[in-house]
């Protein structure tokens with residue numbers, strides 16, 4: 467059985483000191499990556515086709531205003547600390563990504579997912595499923611109301627715990643901007659032990675995955691406010707095209 | 712000035728109650744007279760099927776239009792449950808999780824040429840537990856094999872073949888995705 471100590475050593479060994487924005491797909495401390503990363507180099511496409519420079523569109527038929535509040539839709543209130551998470555989705559030129567789909571999913575306050583393969587002995591919450599979606603507005607802004615998820619154990623190694631996080635799925639105007647990532651909470655003591663977060667070896671890039679607590683976004687007697695902006699990567703053509711389509 | 716991108720992270724094992732949606736695999740109804748079915752397995756480097764992968768596709772309609780349409784996730788106005796597409800508008804977007812045996816299938820229309828002379832294909836994004844950053848590939852239908860060879864001459868023939876969906880029978884195409892090892896699928900980096 468792999469120990470945390472061995473994983474710590476592997477994390478230290480894989481730490482490049484920076485430069486790369488995205489995690490390497492081959493990252494030994496995250497043991498599941500071993501057989502699931504290509505060994506051939508990606509084939510570069512310097513001039514992507516229109517197929518990759520366009521993408522699916524979403525509209526009022528796809529999302530209701532209520533879908534952004536994960537505390538609704540059940541008979542009662544979920545357990546846990548109510549929070550709001552909001553921010554802007556931007557492209558690398560800093561332009562707002564408008565009218566695009568943002569989807570989130572997360573564990574409940576006890577660190578349990580409403581997924582039958584998550585069998586760790588923490589209670590399911592009958593008033594929380596942990597899935598929401600919204601569309602970005604004209605400013606590229608999104609907002610969710612939810613509860614703060616708990617940390618949870620996983621079987622990467624003995625005593626492996628994921629820091630609390632919310633999974634995010636985002637679309638840009640180009641399919642090549644597609645993004646799936648995770649948002650973390652500031653100051654979590656589990657950060658250094660987590661191979662998924664540490665797979666981003668550049669400290670400033672890693673910091674981009676951590677939301678900021680913003681007191682002015684907290685609502686009196688109601689919720690704590692976090693802000694998290696997302697910058698979608700994409701081919702250089704997405705820097706020059708007109709952001710609207 | 713460019714902003715540094717937010718890093719990718721794995722989709723993890725528990726997206727299944729969140730991302731897949733009713734009708735995600737039916738870009739057109741399977742019963743549509745012109746529908747094709749594209750199906751296959753996702754395999755890891757040991758040749759084992761990957762039961763927790765998610766395959767997304769985006770494509771032009773039969774006439775080559777990439778305008779798409781909203782409504783992939785159309786919901787019931789009373790319950791807010793996703794009830795799928797309206798069967799009329801072609802959204803061009805598919806999303807299908809792999810089964811317990813690593814299999815996926817989707818029903819769509821053959822894409823048209825998105826510009827005069829272009830070789831049509833389905834753009835694909837692959838997500839999986841264990842995959843820290845998703846991968847992009849393309850599905851070319853086997854009848855476009857020669858055009859694909861002309862488009863990507865630098866690619867060895869055996870590698871190029873991983874981008875071809877082979878015809879198993881009328882309107883049924885097979886496209887396996889091998890994340891690693893022998894027959895590894897060609898994945899692209901769009902610069």
Ligand SMILES: [Fe+3]
Pocket residue numbers: 573628631633723725
């Ligand atoms: Fe998670």
